[in-house]
Amino acid sequence: MKEISLIKKRLREARENSKLTRPQVAEKINIPRATIEGWEMTGSLPRLDKAKILSELYNVSLDYIVCKTDNPEVNKETPKDNSKINK
Numbered sequence: 001m002k003e004i005s006l007i008k009k010r011l012r013e014a015r016e017n018s019k020l021t022r023p024q025v026a027e028k029i030n031i032p033r034a035t036i037e038g039w040e041m042t043g044s045l046p047r048l049d050k051a052k053i054l055s056e057l058y059n060v061s062l063d064y065i066v067c068k069t070d071n072p073e074v075n076k077e078t079p080k081d082n083s084k085i086n087k
Helices: 003-015 023-030 033-041 046-057
Strands: none
Touching: 003 033, 003 046, 023 033, 023 046
């Protein structure tokens, strides 16, 4: 439950840091404003495809949004670490 609260907080902060309102985000990604409010405030979370779109719109890493890192910076140069797959 703590992680869900952190995801919601990061979504809100990333939007605010991008100087975007909920209605602006809703219009840009073609979803209802109430959906954005739900992701930031109530029980629902965005699907992975929408989270990816939000991370690109807010210019933060998807790993940051989903609490895999505390670094919001997008680093496109980092090679993927597949060492944990199939272990």
